[in-house]
Each structure stands twice: as structure tokens, then as C-alpha cells.
Amino acid sequence: MLDEIEEGTNRNRGSVPREHQVLYQFSARGHETAQIILGELLNGRHDGVGAYYRSRPLLLALGLRYDDAFGSPLGRAGGFSDGRDIGVVCNLPNRDGPIVLPMAGDVGSQYTPAAGWAQTITYHRDALNDASYAGSIAVATGGDGSVATNGFWSSLTIATTLNLPMLFYIEDNDLGISVRGDMQTPGGNIARNLASFTNLLVRDGNGCDPHETSALLQEAVAHVRGGNGPALVHLTVPRLSSHSGPDNQKGYRASSDIESDASRDPLPRLREYLVPAHMSDAAWSALEASVAAEVQVALEAARSRAMPDPATIAQFVFADEAPEVAEAFGGLTRAERAALGGTDVANEDGELLRFAEAIRRTLRHELTVNPKVVVFGEDVGRKGGVHLVSEGLQKQFGNARVFDTSLSEEGIIGRAVAMAIGGMMPVAEIQFRKYADPATEQLNNCGTMRWRTANRFAAPIVVRMPGGFGKDVGDPWHSVSDEVRFAHAYGWQVAMPSNAADAVGLLRAAMRGANPTIFFEHRSLLMTGDGSARYPGDDYVLPFGRARIVLSGADVTLVSWGAMVHRCTEAASSFGRQVELIDLRTIAPWDRACVLTSVTKTGRCLIVHEDNLTAGFGAEIAGTVAQEAFWYLDAPVERLAPRDIPMPYHPHLLAAVLPDVPEIVSRIEAILRV
Numbered sequence: 040m041l042d043e044i045e046e047g048t049n050r051n052r053g054s055v056p057r058e059h060q061v062l063y064q065f066s067a068r069g070h071e072t073a074q075i076i077l078g079e080l081l082n083g084r085h086d087g088v089g090a091y092y093r094s095r096p097l098l099l100a101l102g103l104r105y106d107d108a109f110g111s112p113l114g115r116a117g118g119f120s121d122g123r124d125i126g127v128v129c130n131l132p133n134r135d136g137p138i139v140l141p142m143a144g145d146v147g148s149q150y151t152p153a154a155g156w157a158q159t160i161t162y163h164r165d166a167l168n169d170a171s172y173a174g175s176i177a178v179a180t181g182g183d184g185s186v187a188t189n190g191f192w193s194s195l196t197i198a199t200t201l202n203l204p205m206l207f208y209i210e211d212n213d214l215g216i217s218v219r220g221d222m223q224t225p226g227g228n229i230a231r232n233l234a235s236f237t238n239l240l241v242r243d244g245n246g247c248d249p250h251e252t253s254a255l256l257q258e259a260v261a262h263v264r265g266g267n268g269p270a271l272v273h274l275t276v277p278r279l280s281s282h283s284g285p286d287n288q289k290g291y292r293a294s295s296d297i298e299s300d301a302s303r304d305p306l307p308r309l310r311e312y313l314v315p316a317h318m319s320d321a322a323w324s325a326l327e328a329s330v331a332a333e334v335q336v337a338l339e340a341a342r343s344r345a346m347p348d349p350a351t352i353a354q355f356v357f358a359d360e361a362p363e364v365a366e367a368f369g370g371l372t373r374a375e376r377a378a379l380g381g382t383d384v385a386n387e388d389g390e391l392l393r394f395a396e397a398i399r400r401t402l403r404h405e406l407t408v409n410p411k412v413v414v415f416g417e418d419v420g421r422k423g424g425v426h427l428v429s430e431g432l433q434k435q436f437g438n439a440r441v442f443d444t445s446l447s448e449e450g451i452i453g454r455a456v457a458m459a460i461g462g463m464m465p466v467a468e469i470q471f472r473k474y475a476d477p478a479t480e481q482l483n484n485c486g487t488m489r490w491r492t493a494n495r496f497a498a499p500i501v502v503r504m505p506g507g508f509g510k511d512v513g514d515p516w517h518s519v520s521d522e523v524r525f526a527h528a529y530g531w532q533v534a535m536p537s538n539a540a541d542a543v544g545l546l547r548a549a550m551r552g553a554n555p556t557i558f559f560e561h562r563s564l565l566m567t568g569d570g571s572a573r574y575p576g577d578d579y580v581l582p583f584g585r586a587r588i589v590l591s592g593a594d595v596t597l598v599s600w601g602a603m604v605h606r607c608t609e610a611a612s613s614f615g616r617q618v619e620l621i622d623l624r625t626i627a628p629w630d631r632a633c634v635l636t637s638v639t640k641t642g643r644c645l646i647v648h649e650d651n652l653t654a655g656f657g658a659e660i661a662g663t664v665a666q667e668a669f670w671y672l673d674a675p676v677e678r679l680a681p682r683d684i685p686m687p688y689h690p691h692l693l694a695a696v697l698p699d700v701p702e703i704v705s706r707i708e709a710i711l712r713v
């Protein structure tokens with residue numbers, strides 16, 4: 040409705056001048072009647088919706104307040120995002136009724152989290168025996184353009200292979216922004232093409248006809264609620280406005296086309312359907328008038344809301360644990376995390392374990408003490424992962440808790456996000472670092488979720504990811520490191536342990552924590568005994584941002600992380616007590632204080648890493664040291680890293696790219712000579 044007012048085309052109240060207070064607008068005119076009929080059917084206690092920017096009528100039907108619907112596009116305090124996100128990108132936390140998962144600006148990104156919500160329903164219902172989840176369903180809504188996205192196909196595979204309670208609701212206005220539906224789907228009708236898709240009820244109809252829309256949606260919702268598997272309903276609707284505020288439809292829509300769409304306006308049809316058969320003309324007019332009055336009051340209320348406060352803008356990139364700050368919707372509750380507890384004092388006499396064994400033992404313990412933990416990914420279940428880290432866990436904990444997924448990283452991360460929102464602790468494995476690429480959109484949206492919803496929602500997931508060079512093997516696919524991308528992304532903790540004990544503590548910190556975490560498992564540590572250490576105990580938790588001084592020394596600070604720590608240790612051993620070696624252990628956050636204290640003592644700094652030299656994380660450390668410890672430096676801050684060359688296959692080539700012990704030694708010697 041706000042969009043109509045902004046566009047000066049309000050059906051009921053004539054023309055209103057533009058004020059340009061709404062900076063971004065997407066109208067749902069033409070889509071609204073069918074959405075509201077859908078909303079009326081979503082009355083399950085734990086129904087959840089993955090929706091998109093044209094979905095506000097659905098949200099209004101699910102309980103969105105009018106003043107929030109107005110206040111958020113006006114960018115005022117409160118609402119979906121406290122002025123941080125565009126007002127059409129919405130969310131609806133609702134602890135006792137349907138929720139709308141946080142939307143995102145990326146078309147198609149709503150689908151895999153919706154599938155994840157469906158799996159969350161089945162997990163609570165079947166594995167946790169929570170009867171309140173019985174009959175609840177997940178719904179994903181999207182336009183005809185969105186069915187061309189990876190997310191749509193990934194979620195369709197997840198829902199149909201797992202027989203999930205999920206409804207796909209496709210509102211087809213035959214336009215993307217300007218691109219026609221037959222460019223998105225051959226023949227232009229996704230329902231027709233999916234008619235033979237296994238395990239999917241498909242229905243197709245006219246979203247302007249209230250009776251037909253209602254009948255199709257009732258049938259599909261009953262099918263999904265009844266435990267019969269997923270369904271897809273495809274409805275044709277007109278787009279009665281331009282795509283968005285700035286779009287004027289010139290060049291791609293003839294006026295005859297716009298007029299023909301206008302003649303399909305579903306609202307007059309709804310009136311024709313209801314009056315006089317179900318209500319009198321006078322009752323309809325009275326309803327219109329009362330809604331218009333209510334809307335006007337809400338608009339005034341929204342306009343009088345405070346502007347958002349710039350002083351709060353840094354809050355909620357990460358969890359704010361202050362007791363007075365409300366808990367977000369998502370993740371383990373504070374009470375659950377407190378009950379799990381933990382200690383940062385390691386048991387010194389634990390059994391000596393290799394890196395992979397230590398991770399497995401930590402996963403096993405957390406699966407035992409926390410029923411909200413699930414572990415999944417490609418080949419993670421029956422095989423135990425291609426690195427065998429989860430070997431035996433499915434046998435011990437069953438298929439609901441440790442499971443294989445379809446081959447879609449977007450699907451793995453998108454589903455993890457919704458599981459976390461649903462209160463679970465998902466531990467997702469990406470088979471190799473490089474194969475996180477297809478999940479980039481979901482990873483980025485997960486990282487910003489708490490901030491962009493102003494702490495209404497959060498998705499603290501743990502993503503385990505082997506990467507880096509292997510034992511005498513490398514290649515551009517299985518040996519990528521590239522950790523800096525996650526340090527650069529918002530809202531992520533990034534762990535890069537160099538040994539089994541740190542891996543235990545950091546993984547447990549992540550699994551009992553409130554922030555999403557990338558957990559790197561270095562391939563050479565998985566394949567060799569290099570990272571072996573004593574098991575530090577079942578409750579050992581190592582806080583993020585706490586570096587370890589591996590060797591104390593007086594003349595040069597050597598900073599590293601991951602497997603390079605072992606090469607640095609060997610190199611440093613030939614310098615006696617001249618070298619102070621710091622293992623960062625985590626790069627987001629990183630222990631600035633430890634590095635700066637060391638450099639102010641030694642006056643020299645060399646950073647060694649496996650990721651690219653250019654804009655690698657070493658550049659961040661070097662910049663910080665140059666700025667914060669400049670007056671203490673006796674030599675330029677140096678970095679040793681691969682010279683922006685992908686990891687090669689042949690061992691000779693790999694050795695030529697990676698920093699090795701002689702190279703580290705000679706760089707230290709050179710620095711000491713300055």
C-alpha cells in the first residue's frame with residue numbers, strides 16, 4: 040500500500056504527491072490477492088516462509104503490523120532492520136506462529152533456507168519428539184525469474200529426495216525485471232515442465248481467480264501438512280506496477296501489454312466474487328473505508344517514528360552478550376550455552392591424537408551432550424567424509440543427526456542457516472575449500488544476518504572446510520586456502536588451527552557459541568601426524584582471538600597460522616632464542632595485542648602464510664604493525680607467501696610455490712641483518 044501512495048496511484052484515495060521518503064520500492068500490486076489467500080492457510084504453529092521482496096501482502100496476512108510495513112521502507116528506527124536494510128527485504132520473527140525467515144536481496148536465495156526450515160520441522164518432530172512441530176510446513180515463494188536460479192533447483196532436490204513438508208509457491212507475472220518468462224523456463228511454465236518430477240504434487244492455475252487460487256492452495260497445503268511430501272503451485276498473476284521504483288517499463292513493455300495486465304487486476308475480481316454472493320455492497324465499502332482509515336493511522340505512526348541512530352551502527356555484526364540485549368531468533372539459547380559450559384584450561388595428560396581424530400572426538404562428544412547438534416555434508420554419513428573425519432558417527436548417532444546431503448553447497452549452507460534459526464546447531468562440511476564457491480551467497484547472507492535484522496535473527500552455524508596443500512599433493516581444486524575471503528566477509532569467526540588440541544578447543548567454542556564460524560581443517564594436518572597433540576578434554580573451549588606463543592625470542596617476531604606454523608617452527612629452531620613464533624590460531628578475530636606486544640619487543644616482523652601474497656591476511660597484519668608499532672620497528676615488516684600463483688599438481692611445482700623451511704630461514708636471516 041505504501042508503494043501505491045508513493046507512486047501516486049492509490050486505488051482508493053486518488054493521487055498523492057511524491058515525497059521521496061522511500062528510497063527503494065517494489066510494489067506487489069497484482070500479486071497481493073493470491074498471497075493473502077496463501078497467508079490465511081499458514082496457521083501451523085511452526086510454519087516458516089522463505090519469501091522475497093514482493094511478498095509484503097503475505098507478511099501482512101501473517102501478522103506484519105501496518106506501521107512496521109510503512110516504517111521500514113521509510114528507514115525509521117525499529118521495524119525489520121532498524122533502518123539498515125531496504126524496507127522490502129523483510130523478516131517476521133514469531134515464536135508462536137508462522138515465521139518469515141530473513142529475506143535477502145539475491146533472487147533465489149530464499150529457497151534453500153526454506154528447505155532447511157522444512158528439515159528443521161522434521162528434526163524437531165521426529166528426532167527431538169516435539170509434537171508441536173507435527174503438521175507444520177515450510178513455504179518458499181518466488182517469481183518466474185527465480186525458478187532459473189541454482190537455489191530453486193537445489194531446494195527442489197532437497198525437498199523431493201527427503202520427502203520434506205515444503206510448498207513451492209511460484210507467482211508468475213511473466214517478467215523478471217524486463218526479461219520474459221520463456222527465457223527463464225523453456226515454454227514459460229515451470230509447472231508444466233515439472234509435471235513428471237518424482238515426489239512432487241504440481242498444481243497450475245490463475246492467481247487472479249480467488250476461487251481457483253483458494254482451491255489449489257488448499258489442496259496443496261493439505262497435501263504437504265498431511266505428510267505426503269512437497270508440492271508446487273504455479274499461479275499466473277499480473278504485474279500492475281513497474282518492477283521497482285526507478286523502473287519506468289519503457290523499452291520492454293508496450294502500453295497494450297500494460298493495459299491487458301491492468302484488466303486482470305485481481306482485486307476487482309475478488310470484489311465481484313464476494314459481492315453480493317458473500318457480502319453486501321455496503322459491507323464491502325465499509326470494509327474498504329475502515330482499512331483505509333487503519334492504514335492512514337499506521338502511516339502517521341510510521342512517519343512519527345524516530346530516525347535510526349548512527350551511534351548504534353556497529354552493533355550486532357557479532358552477538359552482543361550483554362544481559363540487557365534481547366536474544367535473537369536463532370542459535371542455541373543463552374541458557375543452553377551456559378548449561379554446556381566449558382573451560383579454557385586444557386588437560387595436559389590427555390591421549391595423543393592426530394588432527395582428524397581430535398575433531399572426530401569433539402564432534403562425537405558434542406553430539407552426545409547436545410541433541411541440537413547435527414553433522415552433515417557430501418559423503419559425511421555412510422562413508423564418514425572423504426577425509427574420514429566423521430567416520431562411525433552416523434552408525435553411532437543415526438541418520439537424522441549425521442547425514443549425507445545432495446551435491447549442492449548452496450543447499451548445504453542454505454539449509455544450515457534455517458536449522459540454526461530453528462534453534463539447532465548445524466555443523467556443515469564443505470568437502471574442500473574450493474567447493475564453498477557455489478555457497479558464497481548463502482555464506483555471505485548468513486554472516487550479515489544478525490546485523491541486517493538488527494539482532495532479530497541470527498544463524499550461528501559451523502562450517503568445517505578442509506583446504507590447503509596435502510601431503511606431497513596439491514592442485515587448483517583441492518588445495519585452495521584463500522581464508523582471507525572469510526576474514527573479509529562480515530560476521531564470521533575464522534579458525535585455522537595448527538594442531539589437534541587447538542582444533543578441539545576452537546571447534547567446541549564454535550559449537551557452543553553464538554556466531555557463525557568457518558573452521559579450517561588443513562589437509563596436510565589431516566593426512567599426516569604433524570598436528571598431533573594431547574586431547575585437552577571433553578569440555579575444553581579455546582576462545583577465538585587468542586594466539587599462542589609457540590617459541591619465545593628476542594629479535595624477530597614470526598607470525599603464522601595453520602600448517603605453515605610447522606614449517607615456521609622448523610625454520611625458527613636454527614635461530615635459538617632469537618625468533619618469537621606466534622601461531623594466530625584464528626584470523627577473525629585475530630590477536631592484535633599479542634602480535635603488537637611481541638613486535639614492540641623484537642622490532643622486526645615476518646608473516647608467513649599459504650594464501651596469496653596480494654591482499655592475503657598478512658597484508659592486514661603488516662598494515663596494523665606498520666601503523667601501531669611503527670616507532671618500534673628496526674626493519675620493514677615482511678611477508679612470505681605464494682606469489683599469486685594457483686596451487687599446482689606436480690610435487691616439484693607445488694614445492695616451488697609454497698614457502699618452505701629454507702626460504703623462511705633465509706628471510707629471517709635477511710631481516711636480522713637489517
Ligand SMILES: Cc1ncc(C[n+]2csc(CCOP(=O)(O)OP(=O)(O)O)c2C)c(N)n1
Pocket residue numbers: 093144145146147181182183184185186212214215216282
Ligand atoms: C542473484 C540476483 N541477480 C539479479 C538480481 C537483480 N534482480 C532483482 S529482481 C530481478 C527479477 C526477478 O524476477 P522474478 O523472480 O520473476 O520476480 P518478480 O520481480 O517478477 O516478482 C532481478 C534480475 C538480484 N536481485 N539477485
